Structure formats: structure tokens, C-alpha cells
Amino acid sequence: MTGTTESTATAPVSAAPTTRARRAANDYAVASFVTGLTGLLVFNLFLGPCALIFGTLALTRGTSRRGRAWLGIALGVADLVVLAALTAANGTLSWSTAG
Template sequence: MESTESVASGARRRRADSMAVASFVLGLLGLLVLNVVLGPIALTLACLALRGGTTRKGRALLGLGLGFADLAVLAALAAANGTVAWNFG
């Protein structure tokens, strides 16, 4: 029988793994839409996942990089258009 400490540790690690995957997906999605919202969320989830001891460090680091890329796209859009909205045409 497992101790309650190891069960809690396993639950924390699974939660951190889920946050790592979520940060990657949200960071990737943020490159296309809602980068002003999804970029900071991806950054936050990636940092929490890395701090929580995720076994999916690669995905957490990709989520971190994509979160920064989302903010870079936002800054480029703001500099080019003077707005944070996408504009086609």
C-alpha cells in the first residue's frame, strides 16, 4: 500500500504534467488567436509546471517559449498597426 505522501506527490506531478501540456497547447494556439490573453496564461502555466516538478519539461519549456513568442507577436502587431487587433486587408 502506498503512503499518502507518495500519492500526494503523484497527484502533484500529474497536475504539473497537465499544466505543461496546457501551456504548450495554449502557447501554440496563442500564435494564431488571442495572443494578448493566451500568451501570459501559457507563461504562467509553464512556470507553475516547471516549479511543480513536471516530467514533461520539454513541453513546459516549449510552452514558455511559445508564450514569449505570443507576446513578441503582440508587440510586433502593436508596433505595425498601433493596435493589438489582427487586421486582414
């Protein structure tokens, strides 16, 4: 069969999984920042570790918002430091304004 050409029909490579994965990683970075920032005011026992987990997930999944993920991690650590300071100051896990 000389003179015939083979048609190499290839399916178009979809960028959708990569785009979806990147978007999910970016969402984790934003969630890390928001939970870390909110955790400074309320529920730092719960939101601090959440910020650490979300920030780590964002970085390991290749977010394009690396700065926001690192800031979320830093805020998560700050949440836990505030929790430790409050616990050391008044021996409880809650805010107290009464003196």
C-alpha cells in the same frame, strides 16, 4: 517483560499525493504548450501570459515534461513578440488583413 516483541505496525506510505502533484504539474506543462501554440493565432494578449504562467508552475512543481513546459514558455514569449509586432505595424491589438 523480557521475551516479548513489539509489533511495529506502520501505515503504508501512500504515493497518491505525489502522483497527483506530478500529474497536475504535467497538466500544467501541456496547458502551457497548448495555450502558447493557440496564442500565436488568436488572443495572444491573453494566452501568451497564460502560457508563461502555466509553464512556470509546471517547472516549479516538478513536472516530468520539462521540455513541453519550456516550449510552452517559449511560445508564450513568441505570443507577446507577435503582439508587439502587430501593435507596431498597424497600431492595434488585433489581426487585420485589410490593406
